[in-house]
Amino acid sequence: MDLSGINEELAEIEGQINDILRALSNGFQKLEKIKDASRRSRQLEELTDKMRDCKRLIKDFERLVKEEEATNSRDTIKMLNDRKQSMIKELNSYVALKKQQQSENKRVDLFEGAGAVDNGYEENVMLASSMTNQQLVDHGNHLMxxxxxxxxxSKQTVQSTINVGAETAAALKAQTEQMSRIVNELDSIHFSIKKASKLVKEIGRQVATDKCIMAMLCLIVIGVIAIIIVKIVNPHNKDIADIPGLAPPVNRRLLWLRD
Structure with missing residues (x-):
């Protein structure tokens, strides 16, 4: 079936699927001729990988067919779906062949394993029958x-496990107590930080108050200095009262009045 006129990607995926299906057909034909169990297992693994790839490509084919439904006619979509179903049917036939080959391999392995067990049992019977009574007793004592x-x-292992469990429990208890102490210490630190923060705020308020007082004192001192300077520079200024200790002598004031 030529799909190149419909969608190049669909045609490419169909070509890949056809190549895998041909490879599966040839692989199962070769598998019929392989007698070695290990080689048959490897061949089956390779065929399983190919079937997995084929399944993935068929899903991609189905996805593209759904995308093409809006741009193609019903007959074209039906033809594509029929092609998809044909590929799925062929792939399922190879899956059934794989299951059949796996069941046959399991039967072969089961028969081979049973033969090995029987041989070992016969050897044990022959060994016991060749022993004397004393040897049997000694062998039984040895087994006991x-x-x-x-x-x-086993008892020592159990006791060691119990000891390890007890040590682990003690360590966990000690760690729990340590964590409890750490939590208490963190609470104390938090309380101390809050107290220190409150104290810092109080100190800040006191400093602010002291700064205000110092500012007022500075203003007063500056005012006094200004009055002194003005009084010295202009002693006849009646608007400024005399400051004790800075007024001129009485005699000098009388001389000024005479003049």
Whole structure:
């Protein structure tokens, strides 16, 4: 089926799917001729990867077909959907072949494993039958000793686990107490910070008050100095009262009045 006239991307995806389907057909034909179990498993893995890629490409094909529904006729869309269903059907046939090959491999492995167990059982029976009664007793005692040792090791492991659990619990308790102390210390630090902040505010207010008082004193001193300077420069100024200690002597004032 030529899809190049409809959509180049659809045609490219269909070509890739056809290549994978041909590769799957050839791969399963080769698989029938492979007798080695490990080689068959590797071949099946490769075929599984190809089927996974084919499934992904069919999904991309389906997505593009849905996008083309608005620009193509119903007959074209039906033809594309039929092609999609054909590819899905062929892929499903290979999936069924894969499941069949996997079930056959499992049966072969099961038969081989059963044979190995039977051989080991026969060897054990032959070994026991060749022993004398004393050897059987000694062997049984040896197995009992090994069992006792295994039980003792298990007890030691359990005791070690209990000890580790107790140490962990003690460590957690100590860490919990330490965290509680840290929280209490943080609360104390927070309280101290609040108290210090309040004290700093009070000190700031006191400093501001002291600054106001100093400013007023400075203004008073400046005023007094200004009056003194004016009195010295212009002693006849009646608008400024005499300041004690700065008035001129009485005799000098009388001489001024005579003049």
């Amino acid at each position: 000793d090994e069992t006792d040792q295994a039980i003792e090791r």
